[in-house]
Amino acid sequence: MSADVPAAGDDIGQSARKPRAPRADAVRNLDALLKAAMAVFTCSGVEAPVREIADKAGVGVGTLYRHFPQRVDLVVAVFRNEIDACADAAPVLASVHSPGEALGLWMQRYVDFINTKRGLAAALHSGNPAFDPLPAYFCERLRPALQSLLDAATAAGEIRGDIDPDDLLEAVGGLSRSAPNGDLTQARRMVSLLVDGLRYGAGPKA
Amino acid sequence: MSADVPAAGDDIGQSARKPRAPRADAVRNLDALLKAAMAVFTCSGVEAPVREIADKAGVGVGTLYRHFPQRVDLVVAVFRNEIDACADAAPVLASVHSPGEALGLWMQRYVDFINTKRGLAAALHSGNPAFDPLPAYFCERLRPALQSLLDAATAAGEIRGDIDPDDLLEAVGGLSRSAPNGDLTQARRMVSLLVDGLRYGAGPKA
DNA sequence: CTATATACGGAACATTGTTCCGTTTTTGCA
């Protein structure tokens, strides 16, 4: 309790109470693990053995467990990562497309996301409390992303303004899950239809 | 291919090509295993180790695997067993209660069933194809059971006649799942309400 | 009562998740 930090006020700069910066190899390996896990989960499902992931990342299992004390931690990290990627796609699309196009494109991106996560969704309902915060994070990130696209499209008069982002996310989720096998094309068509529907009755500031 | 059965036409009686009746101890153990598995699954969840079940049944794991070549086979067997029990309750209730009462009582019985199977339902969506036939069996057994109760109540003029049994099963499932923890009382009240709703507009042969 | 098919039991094996610790690498400092 007394020999916590050598002296007061000798921060590295980023944040308080950090005696040292993270090591370079640790950062490298963490990244490799996340990439490998993403690939393996996509290919072999979330039930894939940890050793397979460690091998693919080129590290030992000890290293994997140093970064992710439990197997589920890795699953959660990957899922958060992909939620982030999907959410971050929104501003990028908005910057290079018209508001209406950006909305449509992002919705298709979201279809991909949902479809890839078929297996993960099952894991979520496995009763493991480690997964509990994920749905909240899902909403927290994706809702604002979609909201901003909706706002922009509404402001541009391209869609109606009474759309609830949660409704849309839910609806697309339902549509994508309906596609029985990996046949995304149907889901894509339905979502296209849905987006077209948003344009019905469009006008400046309903 | 040629030395399949000693002679032709020497059936035991039950079915063809059965050179012998099942042994008594095998029947006993099968029963004990099902009972033990039901208890253990209810108490410790469907993830419970097979050894625990074998111990509780008083048999070795070898015996367990003789009757259920895979772990999932045991889970499926237990589930089918409980579906049967729930379906079979319908005619029993119908024989000792008025049609309307029997319907209400059976619905409550169904709430119990759904609630007990909370963990099993999660297992169903685990992607294991061994579970695939279960939902079909679920409908195949429960729909006619409920249909017969509905028919009787309709014929007696106690409820309206335009009720789809699948809708009801689905609705009760949803209501029961809504109950967050093991608090059945809320689900029970909602289902009671639902059954009362069936009585609205009741009359002889809508 | 005996022979035989059948079933039993549990040790042994395979596949995981997880821990442990000796070794290696990076980093801060002189």
Add this chain to the structure above:
DNA sequence: TGCAAAAACGGAACAATGTTCCGTATATAG
């Protein structure tokens, strides 16, 4: 640059499972 300490690494070893195997025990037919 060279060095010592801290941090991270690797993978063998452990634990908890599902599954297989086979010698032994038992029920049944005749």
